[in-house]
Amino acid sequence: MHNLSTSWKLRWTSALGTFALAFGILVVIALSPVKADHNTGSDTDIENEFEGDAEAIEYGRLLFARRCAYCHGGGGAGAKGPSLTKGKFKYSRKALTSDLVSIIMGGIPNTQMGAFGRTVDGDETLKIIAYIRQETAKRAEIEAEQAPAK
Ligand code: HEC
Structure with missing residues (x-):
């Protein structure tokens, strides 16, 4: 009885750990600017003083x-x-x-x-x-x- 409940607890903890890891990886991928979407970039530009020079x-x-x-x-x-x-x-x-x-x-x-x-x-x-x-x-x-x- 004691053994059973410990192993169940262990399995639950490792499942939770796996889930947390998978979630963490997903967050990193979503936040990575190049991998998430190539066609992004900024919205406001800087002036290039050398254009036309x-x-x-x-x-x-x-x-x-x-x-x-x-x-x-x-x-x-x-x-x-x-x-x-x-x-x-x-x-x-x-x-x-x-x-x-x-x-x-x-x-x-x-x-x-x-x-x-x-x-x-x-x-x-x-x-x-x-x-x-x-x-x-x-x-x-x-x-x-x-x-x-x-
Ligand atoms: C060794 C080869 C190589 C050299 C040298 C190189 N590039 Fe590139 N460049 C690439 C490749 C390959 C890509 C495309 C990457 C991709 O989209 O997978 C790229 C992409 C780019 C892009 C983005 C293009 C787009 O459509 O968004 C720019 C801008 C660029 N290069 C400018 C330069 C400039 C300026 C230089 C010189 C200072 C330079 N590159 C030198 C290989 C090179």
Whole structure:
């Protein structure tokens, strides 16, 4: 009688423990921003003072060619890494500069996209983004010209 009630108690405790663990894991998954939903990102953006600044964009172009084109293709058109000039981003629903800064400096966990925060500083990252914006605008212009007139 004594033994029976102890083993029942033990089983109950371990079941409760398993449940608590499973619940804990679920909470961690739900709170993990990248795993829970790719298309999130912030709602408010920061100003990129280098957009439209020819000298800064040229600097961004050189940095991009050196650090990013290997995966993202010449002009960011895409290679083994995704194209960055479609004006749409998987990891930023609103294509925000602030999201791109954190992607570039912090990387994307468990992908080939590494963190460049030690290689490029904040201003350099903004210059690369200014270059990406310019290439995006160029691409949109070319595609608009090529679209059949209706
Ligand atoms: C070793 C290859 C590699 C290099 C070098 C690299 N990337 Fe990436 N990058 C990737 C891959 C792969 C992804 C896609 C990750 C995914 O969605 O699974 C990515 C994703 C991104 C994204 C998000 C795209 C989206 O649609 O949300 C941005 C922005 C980006 N990279 C910018 C850069 C910039 C800027 C550089 C240079 C400083 C750079 N990357 C260098 C491989 C690379």
